[in-house]
Amino acid sequence: MLHGGGSRWNSGNRWFDKTLQFIVAEDGSCGLVYEHAPSEGPPIVALLDHIVEYTKKPELVRSPMVPLPMPKKLRFNITPEIKNDIEDAKQNLNIMVQDLDIKVIVFHQFGKNFPKSEKISPDAFIQVALQLAYYRMYGELCSTYESASLRMFRLGRTDTIRSASVDVLKFDQEKAELLRRATQAHRSYTDMAIRGNAIDRHLLGLKLQAIEDLVSIPELFMDTAYAVAMHFNLSTSQEHINFAISAFNSCSETNAARMSHYLEQALLDMRLLLQSNLKSKL
Numbered sequence: 387m388l389h390g391g392g393s394r395w396n397s398g399n400r401w402f403d404k405t406l407q408f409i410v411a412e413d414g415s416c417g418l419v420y421e422h423a424p425s426e427g428p429p430i431v432a433l434l435d436h437i438v439e440y441t442k443k444p445e446l447v448r449s450p451m452v453p454l455p456m457p458k459k460l461r462f463n464i465t466p467e468i469k470n471d472i473e474d475a476k477q478n479l480n481i482m483v484q485d486l487d488i489k490v491i492v493f494h495q496f497g498k499n500f501p502k503s504e505k506i507s508p509d510a511f512i513q514v515a516l517q518l519a520y521y522r523m524y525g526e527l528c529s530t531y532e533s534a535s536l537r538m539f540r541l542g543r544t545d546t547i548r549s550a551s552v553d554v555l556k557f558d559q560e561k562a563e564l565l566r567r568a569t570q571a572h573r574s575y576t577d578m579a580i581r582g583n584a585i586d587r588h589l590l591g592l593k594l595q596a597i598e599d600l601v602s603i604p605e606l607f608m609d610t611a612y613a614v615a616m617h618f619n620l621s622t623s624q625e626h627i628n629f630a631i632s633a634f635n636s637c638s639e640t641n642a643a644r645m646s647h648y649l650e651q652a653l654l655d656m657r658l659l660l661q662s663n664l665k666s667k668l
Contacts, residue, residue: 392484393479406421490630512627516549518648529615538580
């Protein structure tokens with residue numbers, strides 16, 4: 387669905403420069419490819435929700451049949467140079483397709499209602515679970531990207547919620563009250579981001595302004611700490627929970643299947659932790 391399987395199959399029918407491309411297969415499976423630059427996720431999700439609800443109606447309203455002109459084949463002048471470029475593009479595409487390691491899991495044990503019943507933000511709960519899974523897999527936290535909508539501002543796009551925090555690290559190393567503290571800390575970072583108080587877009591603007599003005603890049607942007615902070619190992623975005631975990635086969639350190647295993651275990655352990663803590667209070 388995402389890449390079409392490579393140049394031998396349907397990758398030539400994926401248009402990644404288009405905002406939306408709907409894909410419908412012969413077996414009825416369907417999906418879309420979405421290019422992020424012109425639009426944020428929520429409007430796309432609202433559109434898809436509308437489509438799903440519309441298809442559930444027993445009587446679909448069909449557009450009147452209008453006769454269309456016969457299609458005409460477009461003939462292109464393919465020079466040897468263009469042909470070489472096409473072959474290079476096919477090879478590069480096939481390399482990227484083979485390099486993609488992706489795992490989709492549907493977690494059925496619980497959904498957003500469980501963390502809500504514990505008075506914990508579902509988003510914060512999931513983000514802490516992702517951090518716990520990563521910590522168990524690698525023994526450390528990593529720079530993490532979660533998108534924050536800036537729609538309360540005119541022409542606002544997004545900024546970054548940084549899920550990795552001292553509170554999350556303490557939770558990963560210890561346990562129940564720290565889980566609540568970690569989720570509360572994440573909620574605080576989320577509020578900061580959506581109110582325009584995050585750092586990422588501000589720093590990006592300063593860096594791009596320096597480049598545009600042809601002045602020397604400030605030392606901050608050349609610092610190793612800045613480079614590490616801007617390299618996101620985790621990029622994240624409620625009855626069951628869907629996860630799509632992707633990694634690169636060419637990277638010996640990443641493995642989507644292992645990450646999904648640790649994530650499911652983290653979610654179950656966090657539920658058990660909260661339930662055990664409740665029983666101990668009773």
